[in-house]
Amino acid sequence: MTPKLVATDLDGTLVRSDGSVSPYTAEVLAQVEALGVPVVFVTGRPLRWTEEVFEHVGEHGLAIVSNGALVWDVARHRPQLERPIDVALGLEACGLLRTALPGTTYAVETLDGIGLEPEFVERHRVPEGARRAPVEELFDQPALKLLARHEQLAPQEFWDLAEEALGGRLVITWSSATSLLEISAPGVTKASTLALLCADLGLGAADVLAFGDMPNDLPMLAWAGTAYAMANAHPTVLEVAHHVAPPNDEDGVARVLAGVFDL
Structure with missing residues (x-):
């Protein structure tokens, strides 16, 4: 089944080790979005670090930051959902x-x-x-x-x-x-917030293709219908994922997406 939403971590996954998003990756993300498939950034980064890559967020304009504690509406520059610690x-x-x-x-x-x-x-x-x-x-x-x-x-x-x-x-x-x-906060993970976002879009876990590399990605990769660990991922992540993508420094996310969507 062709995925209806792509969820990707940033550091060690979509973003290269030098902090950049390559032109090839940016182009592939744009092509996936053009097919009507949202690409949602799901990161542990705080908002101030995630803003550096918001130019690559598609028209849907949503990003999950701080490990699921915040869904940020990029276009309107305001929180859509907050799940804070009391x-x-x-x-x-x-x-x-x-x-x-x-x-x-x-x-x-x-x-x-x-x-x-x-x-x-x-x-x-x-x-x-x-x-x-x-x-x-x-x-x-x-x-x-x-x-x-x-x-x-x-x-x-x-x-x-x-x-x-x-x-x-x-x-x-x-x-x-x-x-x-x-x-x-209790119950707040990348997975639980991604599930809420997907529910708003009428999507379920089976519709999601996810990428990650570190332990904070484990819940998301376990939840998603299709899960890729980066070749450079932590051993625990490689154990959970269904597939392995090329390393982040070799545009692994983009290369997988190009194959999945026949770009």
Whole structure:
């Protein structure tokens, strides 16, 4: 069955390692959109980083960002759906994690931007004017994403211990090469928000072709009717996906789409 919607992660998947979207990939996305098949970006990136690639969003104009916490209407430049973490629940989780795993530091993402604890070492450029304060002050409104970092523990170890400490209160995942956990509200994943978006379009999982490369893509790839892991993907992602696409630096998503849609 020909897919009726394409859902693709960005970093390590659609976007090359240098942060670019190649002209070939951009052209293929435009051709798929011209066939009436929406290509929806589904990313862990916050809004401010996703805006860099919005020129490649088709006329449907929707993107799922912050691991499903936000559906952004690109054309109208406004949120279509927000699925944030409640303040009390978020602060409870911060306390539990810090008690179980001393040395944990936090950053909080909202529509207004990012706020970071003074000890949180950000690997990317921090936006000008970003707040620096204890998490109790930063978490003063519902948050799209809570970031937890540890400088001593390995990523998988940090994730496993954090899952044990939170006991399912929030959704934890990761997509970084460092020990950075991305924490979302209960039930919020790329998959659950993509399912909501598809339901609005009258589509189901069987209609979706999805691409991903990191653990935060696992729910989406498990949900989609057809799932591709990138050749450069994390081992857990390669285990779940139905197929393997060429690496992101070889325009793997575009090459698969060109074949699927006979472009």
